[in-house]
Each structure stands twice: as C-alpha cells, then as structure tokens.
Amino acid sequence: MTSKTNEPPKKRFNKDYSFGWAYFKSIHVVFSIIFGQADLALLFAIITIALVGLSEYITNHIGTISGDMYLALMTKDHHKFWQTMWKAAYMYLAKCGTLGLITFASWLAYIQFRQNLVKALQNKYFAHLTYYKLNCIDSEGIDNPDQRITQDVEKVCNDFGIQILPYLFCGPFVVAYYTWDTWRTAGAGGVGMSYVFFLIGVFVNFFLMKPLAKWTARVEKQEGNFRYKHMSIRDNAESLALYRAEPFENTECHRIFNVLIRKQFGLTMWMLPTSFWQQYFDYFGGLMSYAIQFIPIIILGTYDNKSGPDLASIISKNAFVYIYLINSLTRYTDLAISVGQLAGVMQRLSDFIICADEAARRGLGEQNGAFEYDACSPDLSPSAIIQVKGEQADFYRFENVSYGVPNNPSRILVGNLNLTISNGTRLLVTGPSGCGKSSFIRVLSRIWNVNTGRATFGVDLEKVMIVPQRAYMPTGALTLRQQFTFPKHLEDDNDIGRDIIDNLIQRLDLESVVKQCNGLDTPVDFEWHERFTPGELQRISFGRVIIHQPELALLDEATNNVSESLEATMYKMLQDLKISYVSVGHRTTLLHYHDYSLRLDGRGGYEATEVASEKL
Numbered sequence: 001m002t003s004k005t006n007e008p009p010k011k012r013f014n015k016d017y018s019f020g021w022a023y024f025k026s027i028h029v030v031f032s033i034i035f036g037q038a039d040l041a042l043l044f045a046i047i048t049i050a051l052v053g054l055s056e057y058i059t060n061h062i063g064t065i066s067g068d069m070y071l072a073l074m075t076k077d078h079h080k081f082w083q084t085m086w087k088a089a090y091m092y093l094a095k096c097g098t099l100g101l102i103t104f105a106s107w108l109a110y111i112q113f114r115q116n117l118v119k120a121l122q123n124k125y126f127a128h129l130t131y132y133k134l135n136c137i138d139s140e141g142i143d144n145p146d147q148r149i150t151q152d153v154e155k156v157c158n159d160f161g162i163q164i165l166p167y168l169f170c171g172p173f174v175v176a177y178y179t180w181d182t183w184r185t186a187g188a189g190g191v192g193m194s195y196v197f198f199l200i201g202v203f204v205n206f207f208l209m210k211p212l213a214k215w216t217a218r219v220e221k222q223e224g225n226f227r228y229k230h231m232s233i234r235d236n237a238e239s240l241a242l243y244r245a246e247p248f249e250n251t252e253c254h255r256i257f258n259v260l261i262r263k264q265f266g267l268t269m270w271m272l273p274t275s276f277w278q279q280y281f282d283y284f285g286g287l288m289s290y291a292i293q294f295i296p297i298i299i300l301g302t303y304d305n306k307s308g309p310d311l312a313s314i315i316s317k318n319a320f321v322y323i324y325l326i327n328s329l330t331r332y333t334d335l336a337i338s339v340g341q342l343a344g345v346m347q348r349l350s351d352f353i354i355c356a357d358e359a360a361r362r363g364l365g366e367q368n369g370a371f372e373y374d375a376c377s378p379d380l381s382p383s384a385i386i387q388v389k390g391e392q393a394d395f396y397r398f399e400n401v402s403y404g405v406p407n408n409p410s411r412i413l414v415g416n417l418n419l420t421i422s423n424g425t426r427l428l429v430t431g432p433s434g435c436g437k438s439s440f441i442r443v444l445s446r447i448w449n450v451n452t453g454r455a456t457f458g459v460d461l462e463k464v465m466i467v468p469q470r471a472y473m474p475t476g477a478l479t480l481r482q483q484f485t486f487p488k489h490l491e492d493d494n495d496i497g498r499d500i501i502d503n504l505i506q507r508l509d510l511e512s513v514v515k516q517c518n519g520l521d522t523p524v525d526f527e528w529h530e531r532f533t534p535g536e537l538q539r540i541s542f543g544r545v546i547i548h549q550p551e552l553a554l555l556d557e558a559t560n561n562v563s564e565s566l567e568a569t570m571y572k573m574l575q576d577l578k579i580s581y582v583s584v585g586h587r588t589t590l591l592h593y594h595d596y597s598l599r600l601d602g603r604g605g606y607e608a609t610e611v612a613s614e615k616l
C-alpha cells in the first residue's frame, strides 16, 4: 500500500461556509456548468438582461413625466397636459409590458439553469459510483447529496435567475448613466454624496454577509437531515409499527427538528440587523435625494433665474435622477441579502461537484472490463490495467490479497487471500456475522478496492449479476415487468425476458405477486417493500438473474427468506442455465449446491475447502 491510502480521511461534513474568496471560487465552479455551453440558458439570460436594459430606458423617459405635468398644471397649458397624459399612458403600457416580459424571460432562464445544473449533477452522481461513495463509504464526503441536487440547485437557480440576474448586469450601466446625469446638475458634490452613502452600505453589508452565508448553509444541512429522517420513517413504516416505536421516533423527529429550529433561529438573529440595515438604507436613500438638491438650488444657485413653474419642473426631474442614482446603488446593497444567502448554498453545490470530480479522478468503479490490478503498484487506481484477459480466463484470481473497510485501511477483513474463481465455480462463502462475507462480494463487484496483493479480474462486470441481501426495488410507478428486467430499462429493450418470464413466475411461485400488481404491465403506485414480503421481493430479485443470464451470479444471502424447497428450485434454475455463482449464506442446506467453500474467521484468516464430501 502507498502512503496515500494510509492518510486519515479528511472530514468535510462539519465544514462551515463563509462569504469570501471561496464563495467566488464556488460561483465559478457552478456557473461553468450552468453556462458550460452556448445553449438556451445563455440565450434566456441575454434576453432577460436586454429586457431590463429596455425597461431602464423606458423608466428614464417616465422620469420626466411628473416634471412635465407640474409645468403643465402650473402654467395651465391644456395642450401640454394632454400630451403628457398620452405620453404617460404609452410609457406605462410599455413599462408594464416590459416588466411582464422580464418576469417571463427570467423564469425561462431559471428553468433552463436548473435543467443544466440538475442534469450535470445527476450525471456526476451516477458516474464512477459517486452516489455509493457519498452515501455509503465516504467519511470525507458531503452531507445530504440528494438535498443538494433537489433543493440547493433550485434555490441557487431561483435566486440567481429571478432576483439577481435581471439587475446585476444592467446595474453598472444604469449607475454610470445616472452618475453622469447627477454630475450635470449637482456636480462632484452630488455624485460624491451618493457614492459615500453607497460605500457605507457596502462596508456594513460586508460584515453582515459573512455570518449570513454560514448560517444559511447550516440551516440547509439541517433541513436535509430533517427531511431524510421523515423519508426513513416513510420507508420503514411497517417495521416501526411492529416495534411500536412511535414514542422513540416522535422524540427523534422532535430532536432533529429542534436542531433545525435552533439553526433557523441563529439565521433569523443575523437577518435582523441585515434587514434593519437594508430598510434603513432604502429609506435614507430617499432623503439623500433631497440633500443632493440642496447643492444646485441653495449652494450653487444654478436655478436662481428660473420662474416658479420651471423650478418646480426642474426639482421634480432632478429628484427623479438623484433618487434613481441612489436607488440603483442601493439595489446592489438590497441584493446583498440574496447574494449572502446564496453563498452557503452555492458552496454546498460546488463541494458536491468537487467531490464528484475527485471520485471520478480516483476512478472507483471505472473499469468494467476484465483487468489485472496490482495494489502494490504505486498507482492504486483500478485503471492500472496490466492485461485484459481472454474468453477462457479465470473469473477472479487473488494472490496475497488483503481487503478491509474503505474508510479505515487499518481494519483488514481478510488478509493474504490466495484464491481462484474460475468459470463454472460454485463457491459458498461462510463465516460469523460481520466477518466480511458481503465485503467479499463488494470486492468481486469492484465497488471496493483491495488493499494489498494482486487481483486479476477476468470477467466483465456486464456478465456478473448480483442478488443483494436486501432486494432493491426502484421506485417511480414502475411495472412488475420493469422490476424483473431491472437494471435494464424496458425503454431500451421491450422484449427482454418475454419468452421466459411466465415460466419464471410459475417456478418461483410468484402468481400472487402478479395478481397484486394487476399483471406484468400495469404501473403500480405502492411501495414494493411495504406491500410484498422479503421472500417475495427476494424471488423477484432472483428472477432478474434468470432473465439476464449472466456468466456469474453473486448471491448475498439471496435465499434466506424463502423455503428450502424454493431454494432448491432457485439453485436448480442456475445450474440448468450453467450460470456460475458465488453465494454468501449461513444455511447448511446451501452446501448442496456448491463445490467449494470459503470460510472467513472474522480476524483476517480464512479456510478454502472442497465441499463435495460434505454434501448430503
């Protein structure tokens, strides 16, 4: 083993997020996925920004309306009054239409952002066994990956697409235009006042944002834990009912919810000064626009020679310009809350992407074909293919192989294993509970690497099929036929197993299951684990092997929930189809169907024997 595997796992579960450089890096990671290619996401974003530009242009014209109206009323000018009325009517129509279109375009942008991000994250999740590593192995991974895909993505896309994007990009141009307009009338003093006001806002916000980012991420994590708790109640409702575990689970749900509430309270406490500052800043901005009027009217005396009606009109028009400049600046400080809240969620997403990419680099589950893997070689990745094996090769050859639990390399389950599993082998793996039997199946399935020694995998994973200890039944209103043909999708091959499925149902005594599913082709809306017994599910799961007819079946206690006579039928079916198998089990009757036995002692030792003589 190299020192690389001996390094203690770096724990990231308790990572706290802040508003700083890491946030900007996370934005880059996430946005390079959202805008990874020139597609609809970019198009909708550009349309939204263009519409905001148009809206600002219309607003600029609307800004002169009240000044014109003052003038028309104070000079009792009929013509100007009606002209201004019509102009206002058209302008408001155009403004409202543009605002409607901005909302529409930004929603389209949001949908497309979400589509890009969710699909990319799901692709990463299901590549290189990342979902397995994140959920089952990694102590170095991330919490609630499912929540990051389902909720965090939604929040990032919604906040960015609908609240931030429309104003972020046009903002600088609007600010530049109204800065120039303010400069024209109020000079450097007016512009300076606006900018000092804005900079104070930025300075205060910077300190308020840091804790906001951290607390939002903490709340998100606890939201995930709370939802997961309720999902596990849903999945295990019957076991809980049999245990009468309601008081226990009620207390636990309260406890987990209380943690969430405490975090939400913490976030709310930080929202208080932020929200106060935001409101105060907005209101004070209104006052600032009058303070700026003070410069040209009182200090500079720019309009001393103007008549009363003209001055009223000028004050109104200037007020609009100053208010708009301050509004455009304060809009940025208003966005700060959204941006601050996004910091935590954005970094959660970026961590997901980084973790998935790391898993891909390490290459776990990468190699499906046959290969030889020397764990003593400096490159521990299974992509270290030494030699691809031919048709007649042994399925597996282990020379001095040791394997252990993946997150604790010092805990060896089996040491110095020398074993060959060839085509036609029927191997039974036995031993006390926790000794590493299922882990042996994990090594054969290549979801766990070996720690030391030389492992030769001479069989493609596509020709290996597993029946796991707990039958896996995918959810989503699937038909019984789809459950049988899993993991192949009927959409890809509708004929799969059609010629043998009826015989299979009859031999595995599954007619009552078919009846409860209203036939083989009716989508069902119940939970499979709630409706059917473990024995029935085990038989469906076993049926998959008969349908797919792999070269090798890995049976992890695959018959422990069925009668001995059904067990005999199941093994007979495998033998008739000449499928080799490696079984894990405790029942002595299993010896009937195996030629070799591998007994693990749980302390790293093992004994491999021929069992022909032990058969009854």
Ligand SMILES: Nc1ncnc2c1ncn2[C@@H]1O[C@H](COP(=O)(O)OP(=O)(O)OP(=O)(O)O)[C@@H](O)[C@H]1O
Residues within 6 Å of the ligand: 136, 137, 405, 406, 407, 413, 432, 433, 434, 435, 436, 437, 438, 439, 440
């Ligand atoms: N994903 C994992 N991460 C860390 N440790 C694990 C993981 N899966 C299993 N282990 C540990 O590895 C050891 C061997 O587990 P394994 O599932 O191989 O036992 P087993 O012999 O099949 O037991 P049983 O007969 O009870 O099913 C156990 O101590 C278990 O806790």
